[in-house]
Amino acid sequence: METTIEVRGLRKSYGSAVAVDDLTFGVAPGRVTGFVGPNGAGKTTTLRLILGLDRPDAGTALVGGRPYLSLRGPMRHLGAMLDASAVHPARRARDHLLWMAHAAGLPARRVDEVLDQVGLASVARKAVGGFSLGMRQRLGIAGALLGDPPMLIFDEPVNGLDPEGVRWIRELLRSLAAEGRAVLVSSHLMGELEDTADHLVVIGRGRLVADTPVETLLAAASDDRVVVRTDRRRDAMTVLSRAGATVASGGPGQVTVSGLPAERIAAVLTGEGVPFTGLAGHRASLEEAYMELTRDVDYRENA
Numbered sequence: 001m002e003t004t005i006e007v008r009g010l011r012k013s014y015g016s017a018v019a020v021d022d023l024t025f026g027v028a029p030g031r032v033t034g035f036v037g038p039n040g041a042g043k044t045t046t047l048r049l050i051l052g053l054d055r056p057d058a059g060t061a062l063v064g065g066r067p068y069l070s071l072r073g074p075m076r077h078l079g080a081m082l083d084a085s086a087v088h089p090a091r092r093a094r095d096h097l098l099w100m101a102h103a104a105g106l107p108a109r110r111v112d113e114v115l116d117q118v119g120l121a122s123v124a125r126k127a128v129g130g131f132s133l134g135m136r137q138r139l140g141i142a143g144a145l146l147g148d149p150p151m152l153i154f155d156e157p158v159n160g161l162d163p164e165g166v167r168w169i170r171e172l173l174r175s176l177a178a179e180g181r182a183v184l185v186s187s188h189l190m191g192e193l194e195d196t197a198d199h200l201v202v203i204g205r206g207r208l209v210a211d212t213p214v215e216t217l218l219a220a221a222s223d224d225r226v227v228v229r230t231d232r233r234r235d236a237m238t239v240l241s242r243a244g245a246t247v248a249s250g251g252p253g254q255v256t257v258s259g260l261p262a263e264r265i266a267a268v269l270t271g272e273g274v275p276f277t278g279l280a281g282h283r284a285s286l287e288e289a290y291m292e293l294t295r296d297v298d299y300r301e302n303a
């Protein structure tokens, strides 16, 4: 069975509001695909359609080549965490997972394995009502991992987590992809996916905005600016603009230069006797690349 999730021409409206509008993308194995868009962009609706929790008005969502609801033992194919708070507060963590495992025909030993994997083994017999948001997210992730599936979906797993929790999820997602699994993770904050996602599917108002490798997006957003570190800022700006560069003060001890390659900048400064301590290319952050990408997309309601 192929380990890809394929969404084709997916469409879903609620009354007159179009939540997902002719959406097409794929989620490949062995990488983390970030599913990004502002609040209300249609991410959760899309994930619900993939899982068969809602019916599309048009289009298809296939999991390993088949609709999720037609899979035998679906949790062995695709694991998902959509709403980590949807567990009865009186239920103990281990009992919750045992119930899930039983319903899915999975062995009870998987419950202890996933509790260990997500770091909840020591609180396995505690009621979920006393869990922090981070612990609930971990429990939700444990549920997704229960069937040891080759495909995984996580809806906003980083929401409300402390930096330690964010780091943990980031490493988990990377390791799941490194094992060859297809991992789809949604977020409304691009910065959260920095150092995590290999590929991005960006949506706005239900429509596809971009489907691109992260590297390609970053390269396109990183321009030819070079940052020069020097104590003689004024002199550096004078000689570099005379040499044809566009210069700007880049803050204390820094000049931002564009229009000249780094080697030429170094040669001009050296030739004119202007000392400098560093030259570095400007590399865009994922957040900057996202702003660039979505600058012309109108997200306003009813726009």
Ligand SMILES: Nc1ncnc2c1ncn2[C@@H]1O[C@H](COP(=O)(O)OP(=O)(O)OP(=O)(O)O)[C@@H](O)[C@H]1O
Binding pocket: 014, 017, 018, 019, 037, 038, 039, 040, 041, 042, 043, 044, 045, 046, 188
């Ligand atoms: N059951 C529903 N009934 C009516 N409207 C809905 C329903 N579910 C979603 N919507 C609407 O569809 C649009 C997309 O919502 P969705 O939750 O999919 O977005 P999202 O990208 O996941 O946003 P968030 O990051 O806030 O979760 C929104 O305008 C939302 O109000």
